[in-house]
Amino acid sequence: MSLPALILLAVILVVAIYAVFLYNNLVSLKHGVSKAWSNIDVLLKQRHNELPKLVEVCKQYMQYEKDTLEKIIQARSAVASARDRGDIPALGQAETQLRLGLGNLFALAENYPELKANEGFRQLQARISQLEESIADRREVYNEAVNLNNVRIEQFPDVLIARLFHFTARPLLEFSEAEKRDVDMKQLFGNA
Secondary structure, eight states: OOHHHHHHHHHHHHHHHHHHHHHHHHHHHHHHHHHHHHHHHHHHHHHHHHHHHHHHHHHHHOTTOHHHHHHHHHHHHHHHHHHHHTOHHHHHHHHHHHHHHHHHHHHHGGGOHHHHHOHHHHHHHHHHHHHHHHHHHHHHHHHHHHHHHHHHTTSTTHHHHHHHTTOOOOOOOOOOHHHHSOOOHHHHTTOO
């Protein structure tokens, strides 16, 4: 075999090894996104299971707050539906509504001393608050994994492998600006 043929073979071998290395890294990133999503999904399911208990405890005390409780039930359903479909943007919107509803519910609970004193309510409130914090933490991990994936599949030379093997960008889990604002207590309680 001639020297130019050996050099060409060596170059082809190096390029092939590098392509395999890039492919394996992209696969790892893709599975990192899936793993991060699975961690969020577990917490969403746990919270999904706790919310009916909270609503039921509140119904016993909050006779005049049915609208707030219904909004939480509707938002819970929208979150579950978006989660089941894997629709991340819709999930972000539904999460915003659910978080606003829970914030309103916990604020309204201040008007019901018997409810606030109820041990079941306090435990459920603490559990759901803990789940909310965990979801926020996992959301950061998920969004970081998505960002790494999305950047890598657009960078050269990774983009060549990504396009060849149909690696796609994944959506960030984002909540609307409304979720980030403080609850307007005056508006909530009808005091202008």
